[in-house]
Amino acid sequence: MGFEAHEEEQCRLLRKALKFADITPADLWLTYFSIGGAVGEYEVHAYLQGLLSLPILQRDLLACAANELIEAVPPLPRAPYAEDLEDSHDAGGTGRKNSNRNT
Amino acid sequence: MSKQLPLDELSSVIARVKGLLLTEEKVERAVQLLASAAKQAIPGTLGAGISLLDSQGRRTSSAATDKIVQEADASQYELGQGPCLTAWASEQTILVEDVRTESRWPEWCAAMKDLPIRSVLSTPLIAGKETLGALKIYAALPGIYDEETSRLLQLFAGPAATLLANVQSSETPRRISESLETALYSRDTIARATGILMERHGLSSEDAMQELLSRVRADRTTLLEECSRIIAAVPGRRG
Known part of the structure; x- marks a missing residue:
């Protein structure tokens, strides 16, 4: 099976994203499977190693699965500006709800 | 492309669950x-x-x-x-x-x-x-x-x-079958939403999936959320 244009780059950048976010191929596959991915865990492993070509839709579903896993990681906490803290005091309940969600 | 469900994977997951119970x-x-x-x-x-x-x-x-x-x-x-x-x-x-x-x-x-x-x-x-x-x-x-x-x-x-x-702890099998259940529920929701788009816009299943993916990218949402919204918007499906 030949490789389509951009496929190798798409695969390489997926691999990089997984490594950066510390996502295992098994976790990626389960998420990919749960959003409707059609190929097996073994094939996904082979694709990640550049040994197997996958159709565009499956590649994009893998990208989507990876991005959903990356988004699920809580972002690093941000430092508030003085104004942000005043806002949350003024807003009372709303400010509190936001800070709860961030923790 | 392959239209087969990865049933071998599914059965290996189930086998793993059974293995863990052992x-x-x-x-x-x-x-x-x-x-x-x-x-x-x-x-x-x-x-x-x-x-x-x-x-x-x-x-x-x-x-x-x-x-x-x-x-x-x-x-x-x-x-x-x-x-x-x-x-x-x-x-x-x-x-x-x-x-x-x-x-x-x-x-x-x-x-x-x-x-x-x-x-x-x-x-x-x-x-x-x-x-x-x-x-x-x-x-x-x-x-x-x-x-x-x-x-x-x-x-x-x-x-x-x-x-x-x-040797796995006794909690592991339960956690695995929970994640399998979640995965199947999500997969099912996505398949239904894909079917709705296919019927509504006369698309192939692949094109319907691509359409869903581009909506997800544009709205910065998850595929499951997008699909749940599509299903919820179908008249008579509420509740």
């Missing part, structure tokens, strides 16, 4: 063997026991070579104090030279009055960063254990903890 028995067996090996390895020992604890300090599984050990252990977990719980919580080996003069766990020591237990040595079972539980040995005479015995028990606890960490 290994739960293996945990009991491994714990039992380790306890009797510890008893035989350390001279003067009346009995040995192993308790595996979850992150809240609740006992998930335990083994003891003798009934006395079982009783001594049980009262630690009933009273919420004792050398093994301290060994587990502090991640240090705890040496009790004589239960009758010991002051660290007054209630537990009082409960031990009627049991022929005087010396206790308990060491945590640590695998990687996780403290899985504690291994303990009891002796009928005071002053049986010392620094040397502590080192011996620690040597024993290292490989024992590694072994136990590799």
Whole structure:
């Protein structure tokens, strides 16, 4: 099976994203499977190693699965500006709800 | 492209779940063997026991070579104090030279009055960063254990903890089948939404999926959320 244009780059950048976010191929596959991915865990492993070509839709579903896993990681906490803290005091309940969600 | 569902994967996941259920028995067996090996390895020992604890300090599984050990252990977990719980919580080996003069766990020591237990040595079972539980040995005479015995028990606890960490905890199968259930529910939702788009816009299933993916990218949402919205918007499907 030949490789389509951009496929190798798409695969390489997926691999990089997984490594950066510390996502295992098994976790990626389960998420990919749960959003409707059609190929097996073994094939996904082979694709990640550049040994197997996958159709565009499956590649994009893998990208989507990876991005959903990356988004699920809580972002690093941000430092508030003085104004942000005043806002949350003024807003009372709303400010509190936001800070709860961030923790 | 392949239109087959990855059923082989699904069955391997199910097989894994079943395999893990089998290994739960293996945990009991491994714990039992380790306890009797510890008893035989350390001279003067009346009995040995192993308790595996979850992150809240609740006992998930335990083994003891003798009934006395079982009783001594049980009262630690009933009273919420004792050398093994301290060994587990502090991640240090705890040496009790004589239960009758010991002051660290007054209630537990009082409960031990009627049991022929005087010396206790308990060491945590640590695998990687996780403290899985504690291994303990009891002796009928005071002053049986010392620094040397502590080192011996620690040597024993290292490989024992590694072994136990590799035999899965009883919680794992439940967690796996929960994630399988979630995955199947999500997959089903996405398949239904794909079907709705196919019918509504006269698309092939692949094109419908691509359409969903581009919506997800534009709205910065997840595929499951997008699909749930599509299904919820179909008249007569609410509630």
